[in-house]
Amino acid sequence: MDRTTLFHIFAAFLFLYNFPTCLSRTSPNITTDQSALLALKSSIALPPDHILATNWTTTNPSSVCDWVGITCGKLHHRVAALDLPNMGLIGTIPPHLGNLSFLVRLNINNNSFYGDLPTELANIHRLQYFSVRLNNFGGHIPKWFGAFPKLERLNVENNSFSGSIPQDFGNLQSLKILNMQFNQFSGSIPRTIFNMSSLEALALTGNSLSGNLPTDVCNCLPNIKFIYLSINELEGQIPPWLQECSKLQVLSLSVNRFTGPIPSEIGNLTMLKELHLSHNSLEGEIPSVFANLVNLWYLALQSAGLTGLIPSLLFNMSSLEEIYLPENNFSRSLPRNICPRPLLRVLAIARNKLSGNIPTEVGNCTALRVIDLQENNFTEYGQEGLVSTNCDVYSFGILMMEVFTRKKPTDEMFTSDLSLSHWVSEALVNGVTQAMDSRLIRKEDEHFFAEVSCVSSIFELALNCTAESPENRINIKDALALLQKIRLQFLAKLSEN
Structure with missing residues (x-):
C-alpha cells in the first residue's frame, strides 16, 4: 500500500471521527441574536419599570423580532435593525453585539452610553447605518469602520472620541454622511476623505483639527452638499478645488485660521445657500463673483479680516435674507440700493469704518427684523427712526x-x-x-x-x-x-x- 493511499485512509478516519461533532455545531441564528441583545440589556443600568426591563425577556411570549426597538429581515429572519434612541439608557456596549451579523442599522442616539466601541463590532460587515450621536463614548475612533463596504451613514456627533481620523475612512466608497462634530479629534483631515465620490455631507465642526486643507485633490466630492468644518484650528488658504463641488449648498469654515483672499472660484458654487467664513484671518475685498451665488440666503463674514467697500451686488442678490459683516475693515458709505427687494431680514455691519449718511432706502426693507449699525462713523445714525438701538x-x-x-x-x-x-x-x-x-x-x-x-x-x-x-x-x-x-x-x- 503506497503512502498516498495511507494518507487518504487516515483523512477519511479523521472525518468520520469528527463527523458527530460537526453535526452538533449550529450556525448563528435568531437565538444568537437574542443572546447578544440580552448581553446588551445586562450592560445597561435599567430601572425596574423601564420598557426594556419588561419587554426584553426570555419569558416574553413574543419573538425577539417583536421586541421594542428591534426589526428583523424578512428573508433570513435575523435582527436587521437596532433602534433605541432617546431612551435614557446608561451603560456600555458589550462585545456580544458583534454577533448580530445581519445588522444593517444601529441607532442609539441621545442616551448615556460610555466607554470604547468594542472591536467585535468589526464583524458587522452588512452595516449601512451607524449612529451614536449624543452619548459619552470615548477613546480613538476604530479604524475598522473603513472596512464596512456598505456603510452609508456614520454619525458619532457629540461624544468624547479623540485622536486622529483614520486614513482608512477614505475606503468607504458607499458613505454619504460622515458626522463627527463636537468631539476631540486632532491632527489633519485625511486627504483620502476629499476623494470620496459618494459623500454628500462632511461634518467635522467643533474639534481640534489642524493643518491645511489639501490643495492637490482631484475630482473633489462630486456629490457633496454640506461641508461643516467650523470651530477647529485649520489654516492656510481656502482651496480653489471647492469650485468642483458643484452641488454644494452649505460651506461652513468659521472660527479657524484661514488666510488669504476669498477665492474667486467660489463664484462657481451656484447652488450655495449658506456661506460661513466668520472669525478667520482673510484679506482683501468681497469678490465680485458673489453675484453668481443666486441661491445664497445666508452670508456670515463677521470678523473675517476683510477690507474695501461693501459691494452693492450684495443687495441685488434676490435670494439673500441675512447678511452678517461686523468687525471687519469695510469703509466709505453704504450702497444706496440697500433694499431693492423686501426680503432682507437681518443686516449686521457693526464695528467697521463706514461713514456718510444711512440711506433712506433702508425704509423699503419691510421684512427687516434686525439691523445693527453700531460703532461706525455714520453722520445720521438713527435718523427718522430707521435704526433702533433696541436691535441688539x-x-x-x-x-x-x-x-x-x-x-x-x-x-x-x-x-x-x-x-x-x-x-x-x-x-x-x-x-x-x-x-x-x-x-x-x-x-x-x-x-x-x-x-x-x-x-x-x-x-x-x-x-x-x-x-x-x-x-x-x-x-x-x-x-x-x-x-x-x-x-x-x-x-x-x-x-x-
Missing part, C-alpha cells in the same frame, strides 16, 4: 430662543402664520416642554421641575426682548440683569434640594 436686544432674544429650542427662525416649520416667537409664546401657555430642546432636560432628571421653571423664565425674557415694536422691548441692560436673576434663582432651587 432683539438679536439677544432670538439667540436665547435658538439655544433652548434648537430651532432657527428660518426652520421649515415656521411660516407666515407661525414664527419662532409665536411658537415659544404658545408653548408658555400649553406646556413649555413642547418647545424645549429635548436634549437639555429629561423627566427623569433630579431637578426636572427647577429646570423647566428656569427655561420658562428665559422664554418669557426672550419674548420681552423680541416684542414687535422696538418701543415695547426691554432694555438690553435690564435684560442682562434679569438673566442673572434667573440664574441665581435656579441655583437657589438646586441648593434647596
Whole structure:
C-alpha cells in the first residue's frame, strides 16, 4: 500500500471521527441574536419599570423580532435593525453585539452610553447605518469602520472620541454622511476623505483639527452638499478645488485660521445657500463673483479680516435674507440700493469704518427684523427712526430662543402664520416642554421641575426682548440683569434640594 493511499485512509478516519461533532455545531441564528441583545440589556443600568426591563425577556411570549426597538429581515429572519434612541439608557456596549451579523442599522442616539466601541463590532460587515450621536463614548475612533463596504451613514456627533481620523475612512466608497462634530479629534483631515465620490455631507465642526486643507485633490466630492468644518484650528488658504463641488449648498469654515483672499472660484458654487467664513484671518475685498451665488440666503463674514467697500451686488442678490459683516475693515458709505427687494431680514455691519449718511432706502426693507449699525462713523445714525438701538436686544432674544429650542427662525416649520416667537409664546401657555430642546432636560432628571421653571423664565425674557415694536422691548441692560436673576434663582432651587 503506497503512502498516498495511507494518507487518504487516515483523512477519511479523521472525518468520520469528527463527523458527530460537526453535526452538533449550529450556525448563528435568531437565538444568537437574542443572546447578544440580552448581553446588551445586562450592560445597561435599567430601572425596574423601564420598557426594556419588561419587554426584553426570555419569558416574553413574543419573538425577539417583536421586541421594542428591534426589526428583523424578512428573508433570513435575523435582527436587521437596532433602534433605541432617546431612551435614557446608561451603560456600555458589550462585545456580544458583534454577533448580530445581519445588522444593517444601529441607532442609539441621545442616551448615556460610555466607554470604547468594542472591536467585535468589526464583524458587522452588512452595516449601512451607524449612529451614536449624543452619548459619552470615548477613546480613538476604530479604524475598522473603513472596512464596512456598505456603510452609508456614520454619525458619532457629540461624544468624547479623540485622536486622529483614520486614513482608512477614505475606503468607504458607499458613505454619504460622515458626522463627527463636537468631539476631540486632532491632527489633519485625511486627504483620502476629499476623494470620496459618494459623500454628500462632511461634518467635522467643533474639534481640534489642524493643518491645511489639501490643495492637490482631484475630482473633489462630486456629490457633496454640506461641508461643516467650523470651530477647529485649520489654516492656510481656502482651496480653489471647492469650485468642483458643484452641488454644494452649505460651506461652513468659521472660527479657524484661514488666510488669504476669498477665492474667486467660489463664484462657481451656484447652488450655495449658506456661506460661513466668520472669525478667520482673510484679506482683501468681497469678490465680485458673489453675484453668481443666486441661491445664497445666508452670508456670515463677521470678523473675517476683510477690507474695501461693501459691494452693492450684495443687495441685488434676490435670494439673500441675512447678511452678517461686523468687525471687519469695510469703509466709505453704504450702497444706496440697500433694499431693492423686501426680503432682507437681518443686516449686521457693526464695528467697521463706514461713514456718510444711512440711506433712506433702508425704509423699503419691510421684512427687516434686525439691523445693527453700531460703532461706525455714520453722520445720521438713527435718523427718522430707521435704526433702533433696541436691535441688539432683539438679536439677544432670538439667540436665547435658538439655544433652548434648537430651532432657527428660518426652520421649515415656521411660516407666515407661525414664527419662532409665536411658537415659544404658545408653548408658555400649553406646556413649555413642547418647545424645549429635548436634549437639555429629561423627566427623569433630579431637578426636572427647577429646570423647566428656569427655561420658562428665559422664554418669557426672550419674548420681552423680541416684542414687535422696538418701543415695547426691554432694555438690553435690564435684560442682562434679569438673566442673572434667573440664574441665581435656579441655583437657589438646586441648593434647596
